[in-house]
Each structure stands twice: as structure tokens, then as C-alpha cells.
């Protein structure tokens with residue numbers, strides 16, 4: 001039988017460790033602002049990389065013509081095309097295809113990999129149907145989305161800096177081990193994340209646009225990569241295309257990241273010619289944000305220690321979809337071991353890292369049935385166990401604690417960005433707008449959100465929005481809107497290819 005008082009004690013300890021009272025969140029907000037300044041001041045000035053995107057033309061809606069995008073590094077590899085028709089016609093048509101990369105290519109050379117990608121792209125282009133028209137005498141242009149930290153040197157060049165979301169193999173190590181072995185060491189991961197991991201081995205430290213463009217040359221594909229785009233930046237662009245008040249974009253999917261529009265004269269580390277618009281987009285890489293004010297428990301410590309990138313991506317490990325499920329599993333395991341939560345023997349599946357996924361957490365958290373049917377189902381399917389109603393209730397409480405902490409921290413991060421750009425109080429909103437040319441002219445500041453965690457987890461979304469209102473106060477919050485802006489990594493990249501076209 002469960003040792004009920006011990007189980008409750010463990011849960012309460014954990015809950016207290018996760019607590020995010022308002023005063024603490026305000027400290028997180030301020031830490032975010034301080035780190036943003038430090039990261040903008042000089043290279044390596046903060047754990048926040050504050051990477052320059054070299055995007056100084058956000059889409060306006062006036063873009064015209066046919067544009068392509070290639071999305072590499074998310075859950076799927078995708079090719080996409082859009083036919084744009086200015087502010088009246090907008091997006092006349094769009095088409096996309098998802099492609100999986102054959103296992104054999106992942107252990108091959110860079111060239112083979114990029115050749116494969118370009119061959120798929122070329123074949124996609126041959127199927128350019130009715131309604132898609134390249135302008136006469138012009139090259140087709142493409143936006144290349146890469147959802148990992150890339151150090152860019154211009155809008156169309158950049159090198160992969162490091163791995164995130166659990167991607168941790170070095171190229172040299174990778175070459176020395178057999179593919180089967182690599183796969184075994186990642187047995188806890190899905191085949192998709194394995195695909196992405198292998199994919200990235202090829203490109204770390206290289207100019208990804210150069211590699212792609214060279215492969216296009218080998219295939220005699222007359223196409224030009226005009227924009228290298230982080231998925232966060234794509235989301236900002238995609239949101240901005242429809243709404244000029246979009247100033248910030250946040251990805252909440254497997255990983256998490258944010259970007260925003262910053263004044264060029266607020267970026268001391270900027271070298272070279274300042275952008276014509278006077279503003280640019282900063283890719284924060286906020287997954288690596290850290291502050292001593294962030295609530296961290298022993299469970300988070302062990303999750304970090306067992307991860308492929310210990311000590312790194314601290315914020316991401318508290319908030320993103322890759323980790324929330326495993327935090328829940330770890331605390332349930334502790335209660336199972338120390339308080340026999342699931343009976344005298346611990347269900348063996350509870351020991352398997354990442355077996356409980358964030359969608360499962362979301363499903364249990366949303367269970368409103370009196371007897372918690374969904375919780376029963378997840379416990380049966382995932383952990384091959386069953387539990388009394390009382391235990392099922394505590395499982396829901398754990399989900400609530402983990403998701404609540406994450407959502408409230410995301411809200412604090414967003415408010416930190418708003419504070420940095422002077423959009424967090426009613427009074428200074430107009431001043432900030434005057435100084436920022438890329439700033440919209442409307443009344444509002446819009447935060448564009450994308451990613452499976454935000455899109456498919458209603459309770460998470462509610463916590464996030466409520467906390468933003470708590471932090472901003474009702475009046476200032478009325479001038480801020482958080483909106484779902486889907487598929488920035490695809491359409492957003494094509495739009496940036498358009499706004500950075502060689503012909504405009």
C-alpha cells in the first residue's frame with residue numbers, strides 16, 4: 001500500500017521547489033532584461049547569445065511573386081512554395097511536402113546529404129503546378145530555416161554554433177562510432193529526433209548556406225538562397241506579414257526560443273553598416289538563459305545531469321515540450337520508489353527516460369472526468385500500471401505543478417522582452433514606438449507564438465496568458481496580445497526570402 005503521508009510530503013516538497021510567486025517572477029523578468037543587455041553589449045557577454053539575424057526588412061504584405069522555403073531541423077524536413085500577390089491578393093497559393101531522410105545518408109558525407117535535399121527540392125520544383133509562376137528572367141529564391149543556434153554573418157550566411165534539444169554528438173566522435181551504436185545510445189528518443197540528430201552532425205561548424213548553394217550548383221538548380229532564417233525569426237516574419245504590431249516571437253515546441261525587434265543603436269556589439277530601417281531582429285536563443293531566481297528542484301538537477309548537454313539550455317529544460325513529460329515521470333518515480341505510489345513494486349516503465357511525453361501530460365491535465373479516465377488510460381498505456389483515484393489525483397497535481405511553473409516562467413520571459421523594448425507599461429509605449437522604425441504603428445504590441453506545446457496544451461496557454469496579465473497589470477496588458485502564428489518556420493522563411501530578394 002502507498003505510504004500516503006510520505007507521498008504527500010514528496011509532492012509538497014516538489015511543489016514548493018517549483019513555486020513561482022509574483023515577486024519571484026519579477027526577479028526573473030529583471031534578470032532577463034539584464035542578460036539581454038549583457039548579450040547585446042558584447043559577444044559572449046551573457047548566456048543569452050542575442051544573435052544578430054541580419055533581418056532588417058520584415059515582410060509588409062506588399063511582396064510579390066513565387067518564393068520557396070526549406071525547413072530543416074524541426075521535427076520534419078519540409079519544402080514549401082508560396083505565390084504572393086501584394087497587399088490585396090496576399091498568399092494566393094501555397095504547397096508543401098514533407099520528406100524523410102534515408103538512414104544511409106545520415107552517416108554519409110555532407111555532400112551526399114545536401115545532394116539528397118537538393119534533389120528532393122528539384123523534384124518538388126518540377127511539380128510546380130497551376131498558379132505558381134516565377135517571374136520571367138528571374139531566379140527562384142529560397143528561405144532556408146534552421147531551428148538551431150546559428151552565428152550569422154549576413155542574411156544569407158551562417159555557421160551552426162552548437163546542438164540543443166538533446167543533440168550532442170561532436171562530428172569527430174560521430175565518425176568513430178557505428179550507426180547502430182549511436183542509435184542504441186539514444187534508445188530513449190524517437191526515430192524523428194534521431195533523424196534530426198544525425199542530420200546535424202553533418203553541418204556543425206560549416207556555413208550551411210554555402211553547402212546548400214554548392215549542392216544546387218552540382219544539380220544545375222537555378223535557385224538562390226536569399227535568407228537563412230531561425231524558426232523563431234520566421235515566426236516573427238510570418239506574424240508581421242499579417243499584423244504590423246508583431247514585435248516578439250516565441251517558439252514553444254520540442255525546444256524553446258524567442259526573438260524580437262531591437263533598435264540597431266541598442267546593440268553595442270554590432271559591427272559594420274547599420275541597417276537602413278534602424279532596427280533588426282535579435283534571435284535571443286533564450287533556451288540557454290539562466291538566473292539564480294529560476295525555481296529549480298533536485299529533480300531538475302538529475303534531469304540536467306542525465307541529459308546530453310548538462311549545464312546547458314537551463315531555461316529550455318524548465319519550459320519546453322521535450323522535457324516537461326520527463327520531469328513529471330521523474331517525480332512520479334521518486335514517489336513510487338519512496339512511497340510505493342503504484343504499489344510495492346515500481347512499474348518498470350517508470351524508469352525509462354522520456355517514456356512519458358508532454359502530450360500525455362497535457363491529456364492527463366485536461367482530464368475533467370470524475371474518475372479521471374484519461375489518467376487511468378495514460379498510466380495503463382505508458383507505465384503499464386494502475387492506481388487508485390487518490391493517486392490519479394496526485395498525478396494530475398504533478399502535471400499542474402510542472403506545466404504551471406513552465407508557463408509562468410515563459411510569461412516572465414516574455415514580459416522581460418517587453419520591458420527591454422519599453423512595451424511593458426502604458427506610459428512608455430509611445431516613446432518606444434517613436435524610436436523604432438520597424439515598430440508597428442498600431443496600438444498594440446503583439447507576441448507571435450508557435451509550436452506544439454503552445455498550440456496543443458490549453459491549460460498551459462491559460463497559465464501563460466493569466467501570468468502575463470498579473471505581471472503587466474490589467475491596463476498595460478490590454479495593449480499586449482499573445483497570438484498563435486502558425487508555421488513561421490515555413491511560410492515565414494519564404495516571406496523573408498521575398499523581403500530580402502535580390503531583385504527588390
Ligand code: ADP
Nearest residue numbers: 074075253254321358359362451452453456457
Ligand atoms: P518542433 O518543435 O519539433 O519543430 P512542434 O512545434 O510541432 O515541433 O512541437 C512539437 C512538440 O510540441 C512536441 O515535442 C511536444 O513536446 C509538444 N506537443 C505536441 N503536442 C502536444 C500536446 N498535445 N500537448 C502538449 N505538448 C504537445
Ligand code: MG
Nearest residue numbers: 074231253489
Ligand atoms: Mg518547429
